[in-house]
Amino acid sequence: MAHKRLMAVFVVAALAAAACGGDDETSTTDAATPTTAAAETTAPADTEPADTEPAADTTAPADTAADTTAPATDENAFVVDTEACEDPDAANAVIEGDIKIGTSIPLTGGPAALFAPFADGFQAYFDYINATEGGVNGQTLVPIVKDDQYTADITKTNVDSLVFDDEVALLSGIIGSPNNAAIQADMNALCVPQLWAATGAPSWGAVDVYPWTTGLLVPYAVESRVFLEYATGENPDVATAALFYVNNEFGQAYAEAFKAQVEEFGIELVAEETIDVTDSGAPSGQLTNIAAANPDIVLAVPLGAQCIAFMTELGNVKAANPDFAPAVYQTATCANQLFFGAAGAGGDGVLTSSNLVDVANPENASLPAVSTYLEAFTSVNADANPAGIAVAGWLAGEMTVATLKKAAEDCPEGITRACIINAARNIDFTPSLFREGLSAVMNAGDGFIAEGTQIISWDAANQVFVDQGDVIDVEGTTGVYTPAS
Amino acid sequence: MAWPKDVRRGSAWHRVGQLVLFGLVALFFIRAGLTWNRSGIGQLTDMLLFATAAVGLNLLVGVTGQISLGHSAFFGLGAYTSAVLVGQYGWTPGWTFPVSIVLCFAVGMVVGLPALRLKGVYLALVSIALATTFTQLLNWDRLAWLTGGPIGIKGLSYLPPSWTPFDGRADLGKWFFWMSLVVFVICTLIASSMIRSRFGRSMVAVRDNETAAAVMGVNLAAVKTLVFGLSAAMAGIAGSIFAMKLTLVEPVVQFFTLFGSIFLLVMVVLGGAGSTWGPLVGAFIFVYVRDWASGVGEGNGVLGLFEGTRIGGLGGIVFGVLLIVIVFVAPFGAVGLLRKARAKVVRVLPRPPALPTVANAQEPQPPTTVVSG
Numbered sequence: 001m002a003h004k005r006l007m008a009v010f011v012v013a014a015l016a017a018a019a020c021g022g023d024d025e026t027s028t029t030d031a032a033t034p035t036t037a038a039a040e041t042t043a044p045a046d047t048e049p050a051d052t053e054p055a056a057d058t059t060a061p062a063d064t065a066a067d068t069t070a071p072a073t074d075e076n077a078f079v080v081d082t083e084a085c086e087d088p089d090a091a092n093a094v095i096e097g098d099i100k101i102g103t104s105i106p107l108t109g110g111p112a113a114l115f116a117p118f119a120d121g122f123q124a125y126f127d128y129i130n131a132t133e134g135g136v137n138g139q140t141l142v143p144i145v146k147d148d149q150y151t152a153d154i155t156k157t158n159v160d161s162l163v164f165d166d167e168v169a170l171l172s173g174i175i176g177s178p179n180n181a182a183i184q185a186d187m188n189a190l191c192v193p194q195l196w197a198a199t200g201a202p203s204w205g206a207v208d209v210y211p212w213t214t215g216l217l218v219p220y221a222v223e224s225r226v227f228l229e230y231a232t233g234e235n236p237d238v239a240t241a242a243l244f245y246v247n248n249e250f251g252q253a254y255a256e257a258f259k260a261q262v263e264e265f266g267i268e269l270v271a272e273e274t275i276d277v278t279d280s281g282a283p284s285g286q287l288t289n290i291a292a293a294n295p296d297i298v299l300a301v302p303l304g305a306q307c308i309a310f311m312t313e314l315g316n317v318k319a320a321n322p323d324f325a326p327a328v329y330q331t332a333t334c335a336n337q338l339f340f341g342a343a344g345a346g347g348d349g350v351l352t353s354s355n356l357v358d359v360a361n362p363e364n365a366s367l368p369a370v371s372t373y374l375e376a377f378t379s380v381n382a383d384a385n386p387a388g389i390a391v392a393g394w395l396a397g398e399m400t401v402a403t404l405k406k407a408a409e410d411c412p413e414g415i416t417r418a419c420i421i422n423a424a425r426n427i428d429f430t431p432s433l434f435r436e437g438l439s440a441v442m443n444a445g446d447g448f449i450a451e452g453t454q455i456i457s458w459d460a461a462n463q464v465f466v467d468q469g470d471v472i473d474v475e476g477t478t479g480v481y482t483p484a485s
Numbered sequence: 486m487a488w489p490k491d492v493r494r495g496s497a498w499h500r501v502g503q504l505v506l507f508g509l510v511a512l513f514f515i516r517a518g519l520t521w522n523r524s525g526i527g528q529l530t531d532m533l534l535f536a537t538a539a540v541g542l543n544l545l546v547g548v549t550g551q552i553s554l555g556h557s558a559f560f561g562l563g564a565y566t567s568a569v570l571v572g573q574y575g576w577t578p579g580w581t582f583p584v585s586i587v588l589c590f591a592v593g594m595v596v597g598l599p600a601l602r603l604k605g606v607y608l609a610l611v612s613i614a615l616a617t618t619f620t621q622l623l624n625w626d627r628l629a630w631l632t633g634g635p636i637g638i639k640g641l642s643y644l645p646p647s648w649t650p651f652d653g654r655a656d657l658g659k660w661f662f663w664m665s666l667v668v669f670v671i672c673t674l675i676a677s678s679m680i681r682s683r684f685g686r687s688m689v690a691v692r693d694n695e696t697a698a699a700v701m702g703v704n705l706a707a708v709k710t711l712v713f714g715l716s717a718a719m720a721g722i723a724g725s726i727f728a729m730k731l732t733l734v735e736p737v738v739q740f741f742t743l744f745g746s747i748f749l750l751v752m753v754v755l756g757g758a759g760s761t762w763g764p765l766v767g768a769f770i771f772v773y774v775r776d777w778a779s780g781v782g783e784g785n786g787v788l789g790l791f792e793g794t795r796i797g798g799l800g801g802i803v804f805g806v807l808l809i810v811i812v813f814v815a816p817f818g819a820v821g822l823l824r825k826a827r828a829k830v831v832r833v834l835p836r837p838p839a840l841p842t843v844a845n846a847q848e849p850q851p852p853t854t855v856v857s858g
Contacts (some may be wrong), residue, residue: 162526
C-alpha cells in the first residue's frame with residue numbers, strides 16, 4: 001500500500017516536473033518540495049532508499065506519463081498541489097475496488113424537485129458503462145444519490161455522509177449554485193474531487209483558488225452574451241431590456257453578467273424583477289411591471305418549475321397587452337420539453353439555448369448516441385421523460401467516466417483523487433450528446449468545459465425546439481475565474 | 486416479590502437509578518465523541534443543537550404553556566448574529582456567542598410582550614408572523630449590506646482555538662461536537678434547576694391556570710417575558726454554533742424558516758412536553774427517524790417494495806405517519822411512554838410532605854401537577 005502511495009507521489013512529482021520543464025531552477029525546486037514532504041509523511045522509513053536506489057523508478061513513471069498524457073508536456077497543463085490538502089496521503093491513495101461516486105440533488109420539495117430525472121440519467125450512464133465495459137479500469141462504478149431538496153444545509157449533511165460514511169472516491173453532478181457553493185471550501189480542503197457541478201456559476205472556474213471543483217454547464221455569462229449577440233443580430237434596433245430572475249446565487253450570477261453586458265451593447269435596462277426560490281406561484285406582478293416597461297428583449301432566469309409558471313404567465317400578459325412582444329430568452333436550465341410543453345401557448349417563440357442534441361426531436365432519433373441514451377435511460381426509469389434535465393444527468397455521468405478513464409490512463413499504478421482532478425482539469429473530450437463542433441476542454445488557463453451553445457426556440461404547435469442560427473462557440477475565451485475576496 | 490417495586494424520590498435507590506441513567510447517556514456521548522466518524526459526529530452535533538433550542542422551547546411551551554411557532558426566528562437570529570459579526574466584521578467566532586445570547590434574550594423579551602395579552606391560538610398566530618417576517622427581513626434588499634440578502638453569508642470558518650486539544654480543520658467536527666455537548670448540558674442544567682425553583686413553580690402555575698396564578702401573587706408579566714427571553718437565548722446560542730458549523734447562513738436554511746419552528750415544536754412534543762429529558766429524546770427521534778425515513782424508497786431503501794419507483798416525498802410521508810403513530814401511542818411523548826413502562830417495574834413515590842417549618846422549601850412536584858387554588 002505504502003509502495004503504491006509512493007509511486008503515486010512520484011507520478012505527481014513527474015507530472016509537476018514535466019509541467020514546469022520550461023521554468024527556471026527555482027520553480028522546479030518548488031514543485032519538487034511538496035513531493036519530498038509527502039514521501040516523508042507516507043513512509044518515513046522508506047525515504048532513504050527511495051532517495052538513492054530507485055532513482056530509475058522516479059524517471060520511469062515520468063516517461064510513461066509523458067508518453068500517455070499530452071497535457072504533461074503542455075505548458076498549459078494543470079497539476080494539483082496535494083500538499084495544500086488536509087490529508088495529502090488520502091488525496092494520493094489508490095482507490096481500490098468499486099469506484100463510488102456521490103451526488104446530492106433535489107428529488108423532493110419545492111420548484112427544484114423537477115430536476116429529479118437528472119438522477120435517472122446519471123444512473124443510466126454508469127449502468128451502461130458497467131454493462132458494456134465492465135466499469136473503468138476493471139473497477140465497477142457505483143453512483144450514490146442523495147436528496148437535498150435544493151437546500152444547501154442538507155447538501156452539506158449529505159456530502160459529509162457520502163464522504164465519510166459511504167467513502168465515495170469523488171462527487172459529481174451536484175445540482176445547484178448555492179448547494180455547490182456550500183461544500184466548495186470543504187471539498188477543496190479535503191481534496192475530494194467535486195466534479196461537474198450542474199450549474200453555470202462563475203465560481204467553478206476558479207482554477208487557482210478552488211481547483212477541486214469543476215462545472216458542467218455553459219457559464220451563465222457566456223449564455224447571456226450569446227443571447228444578446230443573437231438578439232441584436234436579429235434586430236439591430238434593440239434599445240431596452242428587462243431582467244427577471246430567481247433571487248439566489250444562480251439568478252444573481254446571471255443578473256450580474258447581464259447587467260454588465262447590456263451596458264456594453266448600449267442597451268438600457270428598463271425593468272428588473274425577482275422571484276423567491278421557494279415561490280411556485282405565477283409571477284403576475286413581476287410580468288405586469290415588465291410589460292408596463294415594454295422592453296425589446298427580456299432575459300428570464302426562473303428556477304425549475306418556475307420556468308413553466310413564467311411562460312404561462314407570459315402568455316397571459318401578452319394576451320392582455322397586444323403591444324408587448326419582446327424577444328424573450330429563458331435560461332438553458334429551463335430548456336426542457338417538459339417545461340415548455342406544460343406552458344401551453346405562453347411558451348411559443350420563447351428562446352433558450354442548449355449545447356446538447358435534442359433527444360426528443362424525431363429527426364435525431366436515428367443518431368447512435370441518441371438511441372444508446374434512450375435505451376439506457378428507459379432501462380433505469382421507463383416512466384420518466386428522457387428529454388431535458390435527464391440528458392444533463394447522462395452528460396454528468398459521461399463526463400465523470402471520461403475523467404476516470406483519463407485518470408486511469410495517466411496514472412497506470414491506480415486511480416487516486418489527485419489523478420482524477422488532474423484528469424478533469426486537463427480534459428479534452430467530446431461528449432456523445434454535444435452538438436456537432438462543440439467539445440469539452442479544460443486546462444490550467446481554461447476553467448470551463450462548455451463555452452459554446454445553440455440558440456433554440458420553442459414551437460408550441462409542433463411541441464419541438466427549433467434551432468435559431470448556428471452554434472456559437474467561444475471555447476477557451478472565458479479563461480479562469482478569480483473570486484473577489 | 487411483588488412488582489412494581491416502590492422507590493421513594495430522593496432515596497438511595499432512586500439516586501442510584503438516576504446515576505445509572507446519567508452514566509449510560511454520558512457514556513453514549515463520550516463514546517460517540519471519541520470513536521464516531523466525522524459524518525456521524527456531525528449528525529449528533531446537529532441533534533444536540535436542535536435539542537438545545539428545544540430545551541428553551543420546552544421551558545416556554547411545556548412548562549409555561551405559551552405556544553410559540555416563531556422559534557426558528559431566534560435560532561436564525563443567533564445564527565445571523567454570529568455570521569454577520571464573523572463574516573462582515575471579522576470577529577473571532579467565540580466572542581460572537583455571548584452577543585447572540587444577549588441579543589436573542591432581549592429580542593425574546595420584547596417578543597414575549599404580546600403574550601401578556603394573547604393566549605393559545607392567537608399567540609401562535611403572532612409567533613408564526615414572527616417566523617415569516619424574519620425570513621422576509623433576511624431576503625430584504627435594503628438589509629442586504631448586513632445579511633447578504635438571498636445569498637446570505639458564506640465561507641464562515643471557526644477553527645478550534647489553540648487552548649483546546651483539537652488540531653485544525655481535521656478536528657473541526659469533534660470541536661463542534663464537544664462544544665455543542667457542553668452548551669446543551671449547561672442549558673439543560675439551567676432549565677431543570679429553573680423548573681425546580683420557585684420561579685419554575687410560577688411557570689407551571691401560569692400554564693395550568695393563569696388567573697389563579699395571578700391571584701396567588703405570580704407576576705405574569707415577569708414570568709412570561711423572562712421565559713420568552715431565556716427560551717430565545719437558548720435557541721440563539723444553538724443557532725450561532727449551527728451557523729459556524731454549517732459555514733454559511735442563507736434565508737432558505739430549513740431551521741431558519743417556519744419549518745424550523747414546527748420541527749422544534751415537534752421535538753418538544755415527541756420527547757414529552759414539560760420533561761427535562763424530553764428535548765434530547767425528541768431531537769434524537771426527530772433527527773434519526775427523519776434520516777431513516779429519507780432513505781425509504783431510494784436505491785438501498787428500507788422498504789424494498791418501493792425500490793426503483795422513487796415516489797417523490799415518500800420519506801416525508803413515512804415520517805409524517807410515524808409522527809402520528811407516536812403521538813397516538815405516546816400522548817405524553819417518548820419520555821412519558823418510558824415512564825409508563827418503568828412504572829411496571831419501579832414506582833417512584835413522592836417524598837413525604839416536608840415539615841411545616843420548612844414549607845416554603847418543599848420539593849417540587851412533577852410538572853404535570855396542577856398548582857392552582
